[in-house]
Amino acid sequence: MKAEKIPEATIIRLSVYSRNLQYMEEMGITKVSSQEIADATDGSSAQVRKDLAYFGEFGTRGVGYEVKHLNRHLKKILGLTKPRSVVIVGAGRLGKALMLYNGFGNRGFRVMGIFDKDMSKVGEQVGDLTISPMYKLDQFIKTHNIQMGVVTVPAAAAQETVDIMTRAGVKAILNFAPKNLIVADDVKLRNVDLAVNLEVLSFYMGLEEREGEK
Amino acid sequence: MKAEKIPEATIIRLSVYSRNLQYMEEMGITKVSSQEIADATDGSSAQVRKDLAYFGEFGTRGVGYEVKHLNRHLKKILGLTKPRSVVIVGAGRLGKALMLYNGFGNRGFRVMGIFDKDMSKVGEQVGDLTISPMYKLDQFIKTHNIQMGVVTVPAAAAQETVDIMTRAGVKAILNFAPKNLIVADDVKLRNVDLAVNLEVLSFYMGLEEREGEK
Structure with a gap:
């Protein structure tokens, strides 16, 4: 397998195929055609x-x-055969929702800790965990050998958060803060921007509205 | 402007540029170079x-x-000069987090209602809104002229939800359910899968781990 040659779009689709195969397995389906896999996603056979x-x-x-x-x-292929340990930093609404999001646990991602620098949040229960203070993050990552970090802090605090994570040994970061972050070459970073999705929809709606005005 | 010719990747970047320009405006910056816009995102000038x-x-x-x-x-260009009205269907953790997510309101997306078919959730307060029962969705969309719907129901309920939304007049849907949905040609649909992002990271981590084992 030559990693360099595989488009990211393929990886994303493999992840979706796998999710659908999981469903099929649970429903007791044993055989599937490429057409049926395609039908369950957006692709062709x-x-x-x-x-x-x-x-x-x-x-x-x-x-x-x-x-x-x-x-x-x-x-x-997706590296999902062993559990991946995850911390979430930023215990705002999004951080808490992700903490409680079933979609991660189902796929072998174990959220081990949730951190915030707001001391009024520290100690609060979220699901099975309690919110920990930021000064404990570094040690926690080292002790529990945490591999992945999810960043849901405000933009202004995001780079600092990522620096702490990566110095402590985190190898992959999923960033929800609306900020371009700098990480070392051996750290994987993905940015997720929820508002972008609505804006892309809004763009296409705007096109149709302008069409309609002609 | 020929809509057909514009790659979606460009629309996504315009959305990110705009977010960064907004910051600059708030910080009192009046002039910017293409290099500075690029620096604030992942791109080149x-x-x-x-x-x-x-x-x-x-x-x-x-x-x-x-x-x-x-x-x-x-x-x-992004259709953000007038407010866009949005409903969220599915008042689970993710639905509530999105309801309360500042990133939408900041960009002109107004969440007008949140719906769930679980009657034990109906009436619960989430931010400024209370959760409404599903049977009121159709009328609500028509009365308030709702343009966009966010779907955070379980996969099994997603198609039914989208059918109700689009029959009532919703023109764009952001779907978080892990399910391929069918909509009419004049309805825009975007699928967001949060776990996919972790799985793409996991794939690249797996590659490095296999490298290390050689």
Whole structure:
């Protein structure tokens, strides 16, 4: 597997395929065609076959794929066969929602701690955890060998937060703060901006409205 | 402006540029170069100029852009000059977090209602709103002329939710349910999957771990 050659769009789709295969497994479906995998996502069957071909031969022509077998492979490719430990920094509404979000736990991401520098929040219960103070973050990451960090602090505090995380050993960061962050080359960073999604929709709606005015 | 020709990646970047220009405006910065806009995001100055060129001439060579002027234009392009009314369906943790998320209101998206079919949640206060029952959704959308819907219900209820929304007149949907939804051609749909982001990070971490084992 040559990592450099695999488009990120393929990785994103593999993640979605895997989620759908999981459903199928739970529903007791054992065989699936590339067309059925495509139907459950936004793609075509050719796209599904192309995405899977990066990683070897999984299906049988005319028969399709074994759901369980294929999903186990996809989860291995996605690094989901062992649990990943996660901390969330920023115990605002979004931080708390992510803390309680089932979608992470289902896929092997274990939120081990939630931190905030606002001492009035420290000690508050969120799900199974209590909010910890920021000065304990560094030691916590080292002690629990935390690999991933989720950043939901305000933009002004985001770089400082990421610096603490990465110095302590975090290797991947999911950033919700509306700020471009600088990390070392060996740290993976993804930025998520929830408002962007509404703005893209708004753009397309605006186009149609302008069309309508003509 | 030929809508068909503009890549979605450009729209996403315009949204990020606009957010950064907003900050600059608030900090009292009046002039900005394409390099400075690029520095605040992940792009290059050439990329910034190319993105803006789809929509006309905004800057002056050697002088740069007027922050306020450029941001006003970007917001117009993004359809953000008039408020957009939004409903959220699904008053779970994510729905509530989005309801309370400042990032939407700041950009002109007004969450007007939050709905859930779980009657034990109905009547509960979330920010300024109270959770309404699902059977009121259709009438609410029509009465308040709601344009956008955010779906945070479980996967099994997502298609039904979207059908109600679009029949009532919603024109754009942001879907957080892990399900591929079918909408009419004149309805815009974006799917957001929060776990995908962690899985993409996990994939790249897995690659490095396998490298390390060699």
